[in-house]
Amino acid sequence: xxxxxxxxxxxxxxxxxxxxxxxxxxxxxxxxxxxxxxxxxxxxxxxxxxxxxxxxxxxxxxxxxxxxxxxxxxxxxxxxxxxxxxxxxxxxxxxxxxxxxxxxxxxxxxxxxxxxxxxxxxxxxxxxxxxxxxxxxxxxxxxxxxxxxxxxxxxxxxxxxxxxxxxxxxxxxxxxxxxxxxxxxxxxxxxxxxx
Ligand SMILES: [Zn+2]
Numbered sequence: 001x002x003x004x005x006x007x008x009x010x011x012x013x014x015x016x017x018x019x020x021x022x023x024x025x026x027x028x029x030x031x032x033x034x035x036x037x038x039x040x041x042x043x044x045x046x047x048x049x050x051x052x053x054x055x056x057x058x059x060x061x062x063x064x065x066x067x068x069x070x071x072x073x074x075x076x077x078x079x080x081x082x083x084x085x086x087x088x089x090x091x092x093x094x095x096x097x098x099x100x101x102x103x104x105x106x107x108x109x110x111x112x113x114x115x116x117x118x119x120x121x122x123x124x125x126x127x128x129x130x131x132x133x134x135x136x137x138x139x140x141x142x143x144x145x146x147x148x149x150x151x152x153x154x155x156x157x158x159x160x161x162x163x164x165x166x167x168x169x170x171x172x173x174x175x176x177x178x179x180x181x182x183x184x185x186x187x188x189x190x191x192x193x194x195x
Contacts, residue, residue, distance in 0.1 A: 022047030022081070029073040031119040031194050032107070038119030040107030043071035046080065046099065046123075052088035053097040054134050056126060058113060063134065065100060069110075072102040073120035075195045080123055083154045094147055096134060098126030100187055121194060124187045125151065127169065136186040140168035148188075152178070155190045162191040 030041035048055055048064035055065035072080070084097045103120045104110055110117040126136045128147040137143050152163060152171055156178075163178045165171040166185030172178065181189070 022050040024077065024081070026074055029075070029120060031073045031121050033119055035116035035118055035122050035191060038107055040071060040073065040103050040105070040118075040120035043103065043105055043107070043120050044074045044077045045105075046070040046072060046077050046102055049096075051096075053084045053099050055099045056136060058100055058124070058136075059111075061135075063098075068104060069101045071105045071107075071120060072123060073192070073195065076102070076121055076123060076192050079155075079158045079160075079192060080125075080190075083151070083158050087151055087154055090150070091147060094144075095128055095132040097128070097151065098134060098136065098187075100124030100126060116189075116191070119194075122189060122191050124189055125155070126187045127151075138186070140166060140170075140185045143169060145170060152188060155188075159192055160190050161193045162189075164189040 024044060024047060027042040027044055029043050032039045032041060045067060054063045055070060056063050057065040080099060087097060101114065101117055102123050103117050107119045116122050127143040129137050129142050130144045149171055152173060155163060156173055160177060163173060164181040164184045165178060165188050167180050167182065168185050
């Protein structure tokens with residue numbers, strides 16, 4: 001009965017409302033070449049939003065991120081969804097996680113904002129803000145460092161091989177994975193290994 005009621009409510013929700021279970025069309029993806037010179041075969045599109053995350057377009061400065069900017073290797077999409085789900089369970093009162101660009105549908109050059117993001121193994125993740133607003137922090141002081149570090153730790157545990165953080169974030173991690181890079185004071189860049 002309860003399940004039927006929930007299903008009915010889900011049906012009645014207008015499009016664009018956050019869904020508890022985002023719909024994903026899974027494929028066996030292939031990441032070819034390198035993150036800074038590569039392509040993506042049978043990528044999986046990351047959902048626009050859900051109860052636990054929103055996506056952000058860094059060019060138009062609005063949510064959601066445009067669909068063509070949200071294609072990743074299936075493994076990266078799965079990791080991102082799992083990390084966000086675990087984070088939301090651990091911090092039920094935290095604001096939704098902001099997820100940024102993945103790759104283009106078939107990979108390749110992804111515009112002036114990105115050197116890499118070319119073969120579906122990279123995703124940008126915005127640091128949670130102290131004021132809980134669902135948009136990237138403008139200054140590092142706006143970052144909720146406790147939540148941001150936990151988010152970083154979860155991507156580490158999930159198998160990230162490279163995480164770039166900004167010089168003013170004070171976020172830390174093993175030097176073989178976590179590196180400081182300019183222009184990353186509002187988001188961390190997460191890269192996974194080629195599956
Ligand atoms: Zn990036």
